[in-house]
Amino acid sequence: RSAPLVLGIESSCDETGVGVVAGTRLLANVVSSSMDEHVRFGGVIPEIASRAHLDAFVPTLQQALTEAGVGLEDIDAIAVTTGPGLSGALMVGVAAAKALAVATGKPLYAVNHLVAHVGVGLLGGTFTDGVPPNLGALLVSGGHTEILKVGSIASDVTLLGSTIDDAAGEAYDKTARILGLGYPGGPAIDRVAAQGDPRAFRFPRGLTQPKYMGTAENPGPHRYDWSFSGLKTAVARSVEQFEANGEPVPVADIGASFQEAVVDVITAKAVLACTENGITNLLLGGGVAANSRLRALTAERCAAAGIELTVPPASLCTDNGAMVASLGAQIVMDGGTPSGLSFATDSALP
Ligand code: KG4
Numbered sequence: 001r002s003a004p005l006v007l008g009i010e011s012s013c014d015e016t017g018v019g020v021v022a023g024t025r026l027l028a029n030v031v032s033s034s035m036d037e038h039v040r041f042g043g044v045i046p047e048i049a050s051r052a053h054l055d056a057f058v059p060t061l062q063q064a065l066t067e068a069g070v071g072l073e074d075i076d077a078i079a080v081t082t083g084p085g086l087s088g089a090l091m092v093g094v095a096a097a098k099a100l101a102v103a104t105g106k107p108l109y110a111v112n113h114l115v116a117h118v119g120v121g122l123l124g125g126t127f128t129d130g131v132p133p134n135l136g137a138l139l140v141s142g143g144h145t146e147i148l149k150v151g152s153i154a155s156d157v158t159l160l161g162s163t164i165d166d167a168a169g170e171a172y173d174k175t176a177r178i179l180g181l182g183y184p185g186g187p188a189i190d191r192v193a194a195q196g197d198p199r200a201f202r203f204p205r206g207l208t209q210p211k212y213m214g215t216a217e218n219p220g221p222h223r224y225d226w227s228f229s230g231l232k233t234a235v236a237r238s239v240e241q242f243e244a245n246g247e248p249v250p251v252a253d254i255g256a257s258f259q260e261a262v263v264d265v266i267t268a269k270a271v272l273a274c275t276e277n278g279i280t281n282l283l284l285g286g287g288v289a290a291n292s293r294l295r296a297l298t299a300e301r302c303a304a305a306g307i308e309l310t311v312p313p314a315s316l317c318t319d320n321g322a323m324v325a326s327l328g329a330q331i332v333m334d335g336g337t338p339s340g341l342s343f344a345t346d347s348a349l350p
């Protein structure tokens with residue numbers, strides 16, 4: 001069957017997501033977030049997230065099936081995030097998925113959350129003739145920042161480069177805390193940066209010195225890698241200096257300049273990795289791919305380098321069930337083997 005109907009379940013962090021796809025066609029995507037319950041702690045509290053998944057799962061599932069206009073009996077396969085993520089949170093989604101698989105007799109596929117962030121880029125009809133050759137993915141989330149070469153989304157993904165310390169989303173969240181912008185920091189900085197001057201401060205672009213970059217023929221040790229911890233420190237120093245001088249902290253200018261530094265170095269290295277590895281089609285994915293400046297500069301630099309870029313709508317970039325369903329559908333179409341019922345969650349899945 002060419003367009004399998006797949007139900008996708010996501011519960012790795014604070015979002016309970018259930019999505020339904022038919023091959024590369026999105027039918028439903030319902031997300032219930034417990035973010036409001038974590039805000040006062042300044043970060044996601046695992047126990048609260050797990051409990052919220054328990055409460056939200058059945059209503060989220062029912063709404064997704066209603067929106068898709070299908071019943072459980074119509075579904076061809078179920079896919080669920082098995083890691084990486086918070087153990088207790090993952091267990092709720094996996095237990096729910098196994099229960100559904102037992103009750104319906106449908107095959108169950110365990111999928112990697114990170115690869116699902118990439119697989120979601122296939123939804124929406126861009127790739128009606130199948131997945132293009134020479135495909136890459138730039139994955140920018142709260143836990144990961146990676147440039148990947150994708151032979152097959154179902155089975156062949158190679159890491160070209162990644163962050164050696166903080167993920168980009170983590171840098172956004174920590175910097176927002178330094179600037180007093182609250183949690184989650186990414187959307188807060190995105191908003192405040194619109195009012196600031198991105199050239200007000202020249203913050204460091206990590207791992208761009210010649211000793212790390214080397215040359216195309218003789219690459220250095222971190223040619224396609226990123227580092228954001230120095231940038232975070234530079235922002236903290238800058239804030240401290242204003243405070244020590246008794247001057248108001250120019251939050252918008254610092255936010256805009258921080259964002260420019262992050263986005264500049266992410267896009268520069270990603271495009272370099274693509275051009276030097278024969279990647280001509282790039283998918284952008286992960287929660288930080290919702291960032292307005294990252295979306296704009298990636299588009300600009302890919303166009304200049306002759307790289308075809310696919311950017312999913314922001315609602316599909318942050319955690320959701322449709323991305324899990326989309327990867328599940330790719331695995332089914334690839335003839336992948338179902339995972340059975342005895343697999344465990346893996347909070348540290350690479
Ligand atoms: O992919 P995701 O939803 O969860 C993980 O798998 O990590 O990513 C969450 C991250 C958070 O760090 C959040 O601050 C960031 O994505 N984020 C953004 C934006 N929206 C979410 N960062 C920058 N700009 C945004 N608009």
Ligand code: ZN
Pocket residue numbers: 113117141142286287318319
């Ligand atoms: Zn994610």
